[in-house]
Amino acid sequence: MIQVKDLTKDYGPRRAIDHLNFSVNKGDVVGFLGPNGAGKSTTMKIITGFMAPSHGTASVAGFDVFENPLEVKKRIGYLPETPPVYADMYVRDYLRYVAALKQVPKALIEKSVDMAIEKTNLGEVQNRLIHHLSKGFKQRVGIAQAIVSDPEVLILDEPTVGLDPKQVAEIRDLIKALRGQHTIILSTHILPEVQATCEKIIIINKGKIVAEDSIHHLATMEQGQSRLLVRVHRDVQDMKSVLSDIREVVSVQAGTSAKEWRIDVRGGDDVIAAISSRLVNNGLGLLEFSPSKLDLEDVFLKLTYGEKGGEA
């Protein structure tokens, strides 16, 4: 669906992105991950035909974004970092305008607007001025304008930035709901967002792709090890000695108190079972025992900031 080849963009002497190559298949939800200033927005702007690359090509649905921008733009819904909403328009009028701009046939405009309003839950504010809406609602209007033309490709640039946790959850749910009908590229520097919504991630740093794989692979690829969070009822002075004869334990770190521990292990379920039975047999009063979800974060930090950053 989206093909990017040797994409390069220079802002004066500064190279924002450097020979990017990747492709996205139809129906994929791809997370575009990287620290601030890594070139995420630049890449997205080029794919949407907003700006031209210095070098290389990008194509959407077989149309080159530079040679045939109008065909590409018809197929794309784009939410920039700041939602492009007019403060002095009513939500419904604004969506109608965007639909007309995106060349939705006249007869279908009302229907498309209804659909977008329904999907983004904007029903109660549809007749209000955008100026009077809260940031979260404005962001939702931004998403509504991206999906109003029912585009094949959705490009969302940091869709949850600046929202409160409830709104973030709502927008994530919305993105999940859109999965399947659209090919989605989602840029963010927030990891849980990618974990919650995407199937595949592309990690970019300083304009270059440092990793491109499915979430599951990335999470396990780097270490082949997993981290266990353990909380026990009794204070333990030296967890290491308790687990000393289990060879697969890589490291043991204390948490906030002598009751909480982080245990890194190499190996599969049998190791985890061995550890849990050891804790129980020692009468420590096992309260909590969970495999950590932090793996991806570690991978990310390692890839983008190097080993040292990972420790920090």
Place this chain on the structure above:
Amino acid sequence: MSGTLTIFKKEVKGFYANPTFWIICFLVSLIFSWIYPIQLNMFAQLLMNYVMQQGIPANQLNIHYGVFLRQLSYLNLLLIFVTPALTMKLFAEEKKLRTFDLLLTSPVTSLQIVLGKYLAALGAMGGIVLLALSYPVATAALAKLNWGPLLIAFFGIFLVGGVYTAMNLFCSSLTENSLVAYVMSVILNVSIWFVGIGAEVVDSEVARKVFEHVSLSTHLSSLVEGTIRTNSLVFFASLIVLFCFLAERVVESSRWR
């Protein structure tokens, strides 16, 4: 062309549904409501006394010259300052609020964006010209008017307004700051009247002719007297096309800059 129409509709609605536009209309009509009756009154007194006065130019006894043209010059003065206020936001605000991203990622060409916005600004500016025209039209209740020259004169001022609109739209496309766009526009609107002055200082016949041809006042003066000349129409049209073209280039440039 549907892109042009969509943008045109949205912008026209933006003008006419916005209180700012109506406040401007109110202030313009306030000025005319003050000046116009005074002009009319002075003209009426002149007519009553003209037998006793010597050396009055004959054309001052014509309501077209005595009243309407003076009103037109005031209208022109107002347009120099009002047109920038109408156009300043058209691009500058879009860039500032990042709504420009939406236009640039929609399936419309730069030309369609500029045309849609230009025509909408023309519609708003034309509204003010119509407002001014309502004063002479109201005068028709008191006097018998020669409609031809009157309408052509207002058409002439509308064309000049069209030139302002194009220039000011271009200024707006250059910056993210509405205020900068406004100041730039006013300076451009004023300075275009001074180009013709060159005709008085050059010696060569050819240069003088050139200056005369590029002078806005030469072309306007024939129109306000009620004659439509093709070269004037071509001149106004080419100025409008030039500045719309420049604005289009600026909009297009943001795609590759």
